[in-house]
Amino acid sequence: WSLDDDNGADDWQWYRQRTWLWFDAQPVESAKAYVRLSNESRWGDSLEENTLSAAGGRNAQSVYGNKQTFVESAYIDYTLPGAQDIKLRLGRQGMIYGEGFVILDGMPYVGSTGLAFDALKATWKVDDKTSVDVFTGKYQEGREAINDDQDLYGVYVTSSIVEDHRGEFYVLYKDKKSEAYYTLGDPAEGDPAMLDPKQETWTVGTRWTGGIIENLTYAGEIAAQGGKLYDDDGN
Numbered sequence: 001w002s003l004d005d006d007n008g009a010d011d012w013q014w015y016r017q018r019t020w021l022w023f024d025a026q027p028v029e030s031a032k033a034y035v036r037l038s039n040e041s042r043w044g045d046s047l048e049e050n051t052l053s054a055a056g057g058r059n060a061q062s063v064y065g066n067k068q069t070f071v072e073s074a075y076i077d078y079t080l081p082g083a084q085d086i087k088l089r090l091g092r093q094g095m096i097y098g099e100g101f102v103i104l105d106g107m108p109y110v111g112s113t114g115l116a117f118d119a120l121k122a123t124w125k126v127d128d129k130t131s132v133d134v135f136t137g138k139y140q141e142g143r144e145a146i147n148d149d150q151d152l153y154g155v156y157v158t159s160s161i162v163e164d165h166r167g168e169f170y171v172l173y174k175d176k177k178s179e180a181y182y183t184l185g186d187p188a189e190g191d192p193a194m195l196d197p198k199q200e201t202w203t204v205g206t207r208w209t210g211g212i213i214e215n216l217t218y219a220g221e222i223a224a225q226g227g228k229l230y231d232d233d234g235n
Contacts, residue, residue, distance in 0.1 A: 197230050
């Protein structure tokens with residue numbers, strides 16, 4: 001927190017524990033349900049409330065004494081009759097692609113306690129070497145009184161048609177539908193509200209991994225991104 005050893009905030013420790021409990025059921029051959037509950041508890045040294053307030057307005061209880069239990073995953077898998085190569089997944093699900101540089105977390109306000117999207121995903125296994133994912137999911141939704149919904153749409157192709165190499169190709173579209181005003185300070189003190197504008201973002205990229213020679217592998221990813229940022233008048 002500081003370079004001052006007399007501060008009292010430089011020597012402390014706390015512990016973090018996560019516990020999972022999950023259930024699955026397959027009532028019919030073509031459908032399967034899965035639910036996972038996650039709990040996070042933290043305990044240990046607690047800094048003085050005024051020290052935490054100076055660091056951003058948090059209090060000791062909310063940071064070091066929280067005990068949360070939440071639904072981290074809850075989805076249904078469904079295989080289309082007569083099309084065994086196409087599977088649908090609906091609900092809260094993990095969607096981590098590649099190294100997670102581009103697609104990782106659809107729960108932006110829970111920190112590292114959970115990684116999931118509320119999404120609908122269709123997976124087509126073209127053959128033993130190629131599969132195609134088409135999906136749409138919530139990246140962000142309704143933070144308290146702030147209207148800041150964001151939706152993600154994408155197509156992600158994974159193929160190993162080149163021996164010893166794996167290619168991934170993707171096209172993504174993120175739609176931030178609504179503008180929102182927020183302030184980093186205290187409106188009662190006259191701190192101005194800032195505009196978080198409407199946005200549309202396109203991303204096109206590819207990622208390759210594989211082996212070059214024995215005991216030597218590589219991984220590389222490149223993407224291009226563009227879009228539109230709207231002003232106060234919606235232009």
